[in-house]
Amino acid sequence: MLSVQTDRSLTEEERLLQATARDFAEREVAPGAVERDETEQFDRRLFDRLGRLGLTGAPIPEADGGAGFSYLGWTLAMEEIARADMAVAVTLSVHLLSQLPVVQWGTAEQKERWLPAMLAGEALGAFALTEPSAGSDAAAIRTRAERRADGDYRLDGTKIWISNAPDAERYLVFATLDPSAGRAGITAFLVEKGTPGFRFGRKERKMGIRACPASELIFEEAVVPAANRLGEEGGGYRIALSALGEGRISIAAACTGIAQAALERAAAYVQQRQAFGGPLSEQEGVRFMVAEMAREVAAARALTRAAASARDRGEPLAEVSSLAKWTASDAAMRVATDAVQLFGAQGYSRESGLERLMRDAKGAQIYEGSNQIHRLIVADAVLRRTGSAGSA
Amino acid sequence: MRIVVLLKPVPDTTGQERLGPDLRVDRAAVPAVINPNDEYALEAALRLMEARGGDAAITLLTMGPPAAPETMRKGLAMGAHRGLLVTDPALGGACSLSTARVLAAALGSLEFDLVLAGVDTSDGRGGVVAAAIASLCGLPYLSYAGQVELTDTAVRVRRLSPRGYDLLEAPLPAMVVVTQTVGEPRYPSLKGIMAARSKEIVTRSLADLGLAADGVGGAAATTRVLESRPPASRAATRVVRGPAPEAAEAVVAFLAERRVI
Numbered sequence: 001m002l003s004v005q006t007d008r009s010l011t012e013e014e015r016l017l018q019a020t021a022r023d024f025a026e027r028e029v030a031p032g033a034v035e036r037d038e039t040e041q042f043d044r045r046l047f048d049r050l051g052r053l054g055l056t057g058a059p060i061p062e063a064d065g066g067a068g069f070s071y072l073g074w075t076l077a078m079e080e081i082a083r084a085d086m087a088v089a090v091t092l093s094v095h096l097l098s099q100l101p102v103v104q105w106g107t108a109e110q111k112e113r114w115l116p117a118m119l120a121g122e123a124l125g126a127f128a129l130t131e132p133s134a135g136s137d138a139a140a141i142r143t144r145a146e147r148r149a150d151g152d153y154r155l156d157g158t159k160i161w162i163s164n165a166p167d168a169e170r171y172l173v174f175a176t177l178d179p180s181a182g183r184a185g186i187t188a189f190l191v192e193k194g195t196p197g198f199r200f201g202r203k204e205r206k207m208g209i210r211a212c213p214a215s216e217l218i219f220e221e222a223v224v225p226a227a228n229r230l231g232e233e234g235g236g237y238r239i240a241l242s243a244l245g246e247g248r249i250s251i252a253a254a255c256t257g258i259a260q261a262a263l264e265r266a267a268a269y270v271q272q273r274q275a276f277g278g279p280l281s282e283q284e285g286v287r288f289m290v291a292e293m294a295r296e297v298a299a300a301r302a303l304t305r306a307a308a309s310a311r312d313r314g315e316p317l318a319e320v321s322s323l324a325k326w327t328a329s330d331a332a333m334r335v336a337t338d339a340v341q342l343f344g345a346q347g348y349s350r351e352s353g354l355e356r357l358m359r360d361a362k363g364a365q366i367y368e369g370s371n372q373i374h375r376l377i378v379a380d381a382v383l384r385r386t387g388s389a390g391s392a
Numbered sequence: 393m394r395i396v397v398l399l400k401p402v403p404d405t406t407g408q409e410r411l412g413p414d415l416r417v418d419r420a421a422v423p424a425v426i427n428p429n430d431e432y433a434l435e436a437a438l439r440l441m442e443a444r445g446g447d448a449a450i451t452l453l454t455m456g457p458p459a460a461p462e463t464m465r466k467g468l469a470m471g472a473h474r475g476l477l478v479t480d481p482a483l484g485g486a487c488s489l490s491t492a493r494v495l496a497a498a499l500g501s502l503e504f505d506l507v508l509a510g511v512d513t514s515d516g517r518g519g520v521v522a523a524a525i526a527s528l529c530g531l532p533y534l535s536y537a538g539q540v541e542l543t544d545t546a547v548r549v550r551r552l553s554p555r556g557y558d559l560l561e562a563p564l565p566a567m568v569v570v571t572q573t574v575g576e577p578r579y580p581s582l583k584g585i586m587a588a589r590s591k592e593i594v595t596r597s598l599a600d601l602g603l604a605a606d607g608v609g610g611a612a613a614t615t616r617v618l619e620s621r622p623p624a625s626r627a628a629t630r631v632v633r634g635p636a637p638e639a640a641e642a643v644v645a646f647l648a649e650r651r652v653i
Contacts, residue, residue: 012462016465023579054584067586
């Protein structure tokens with residue numbers, strides 16, 4: 001395992017952030033993880049404490065009220081939180097996903113009105129894009145935004161699988177001014193809980209990340225002031241894509257945390273568990289499994305950090321963030337599955353907290369762009385870069 | 393109010409300690425952390441500062457290797473204002489008395505009203521350095537403080553005792569050794585971590601403090617490590633599992649069988 005102090009590729013403040021996140025995760029996040037999963041309870045008090053620590057705004061620039069960490073620093077924190085509880089990491093990731101577009105596209109007035117409470121962890125954020133017939137095909141959303149005579153907008157439609165809802169107070173909602181216009185009609189809005197005409201539908205009953213709620217949002221003639229439109233009319237698709245590119249890196253980091261947790265627990269267990277006159281770790285088949293798990297973790301971490309560093313340098317993210325998220329979520333699923341296998345019946349027990357890693361990892365292969373979509377994004381980038389020159 | 397907190401980098405006890413050829417901990421091979429009890433002393437300092445509405449300057453005083461600033465940085469991230477590190481190649485292998493002499497000399501170069509220290513360190517476990525410094529500096533020494541209060545001219549502590557606590561008061565400047573009952577150390581906030589980057593850690597050598605290397609360093613050590621061996625492994629542990637009433641019966645029977653009860 002990489003020691004916190006010896007990773008010299010990180011800056012001193014990144015190492016201290018990593019150590020602090022690890023310390024907090026081990027002492028404050030891990031102990032309640034199994035119970036929160038069982039009871040499907042979002043723990044508001046824990047989120048408050050993450051806010052006081054400053055994790056709710058870690059990579060937001062200092063000028064906008066955040067801590068001003070690099071995105072690489074953010075991924076270090078995400079890995080540590082997810083190593084303790086993926087559901088808390090996803091809540092944080094979504095919270096950030098709903099803030100970063102405001103940082104990038106918000107007016108000074110919008111930033112002032114929207115960000116401080118979110119940075120402090122007093123208001124929880126959510127990112128509302130997905131609809132019943134628009135998942136990975138985000139351009140197909142049908143939630144309508146109509147401009148009224150007074151300049152405000154009227155929202156009508158239904159969003160599903162919106163993480164952090166209904167607990168979140170602040171929603172970044174994507175709606176279309178013209179369903180026939182495809183991407184060009186999509187516009188982003190800042191919507192507060194309590195807005196008349198905005199209510200919650202059913203809460204999803206999930207396989208994993210159960211302590212991070214997800215719910216339907218229903219808009220029925222909900223009036224959103226013109227001052228709450230983020231960016232230009234028709235600028236929403238670009239905002240969503242950019243946010244998702246960053247969000248995928250966050251999820252990749254969290255998946256690395258799941259895989260790391262599974263590897264650590266399995267490596268300790270096979271040395272302690274005796275069978276046929278010795279520890280399991282003396283069996284070559286078991287040793288091969290441990291090595292393969294370590295390889296998956298290392299690859300996931302390396303790609304995640306490469307993607308985060310690309311973001312810090314302001315480079316295009318589509319391909320590298322897809323590679324990171326696809327690799328890390330597959331790694332989390334495989335390593336968690338192998339860890340359960342090595343633990344045997346103990347791993348299959350819900351009390352061990354190990355099968356939870358499998359259930360939590362599975363979701364990450366599906367959300368923030370299914371891993372099939374990421375194959376398409378990567379293929380598209382590779383083929384476009386190569387052109388037909390390669391065949392000559 | 394000027395508060396100095398004694399802070400020692402110690403090997404992270406959650407890792408695998410390794411001994412060097414001199415039978416001392418190989419500090420280069422093991423990640424360093426703030427001595428846990430020193431974090432309580434810093435927490436006490438931060439709470440005293442907050443009780444005064446922020447009217448206090450907190451200095452971390454460390455004797456340690458050249459890499460010590462990385463460990464001290466966490467203390468600055470928690471809220472201390474600056475650091476003073478005494479580091480010198482001659483200090484390797486220094487004994488508790490030498491450490492006290494060096495830190496007393498360093499204190500002499502600072503202006504302060506109160507010095508806070510932890511009960512002992514997780515590597516040395518001597519628990520004598522703070523008392524020795526107080527003696528060398530002629531400071532009132534208030535030990536095992538469970539609670540600390542400050543006025544502008546005096547410090548008052550509740551010293552834990554087997555029967556409860558004693559109320560002690562001393563004029564400033566004074567040395568106070570705090571226990572873990574002063575309150576759990578805070579996590580450094582992310583903004584605190586960023587702010588710590590620009591806080592100053594001043595480094596001083598023995599010569600800077602007017603000390604001769606042959607008087608306080610490893611060469612002048614009053615103690616030597618003669619032998620080192622791992623503790624004997626404990627006998628096999630028996631764990632009793634089951635519903636509380638039956639488990640309790642099993643434990644009672646086990647103890648009765650050995651005439652412990």
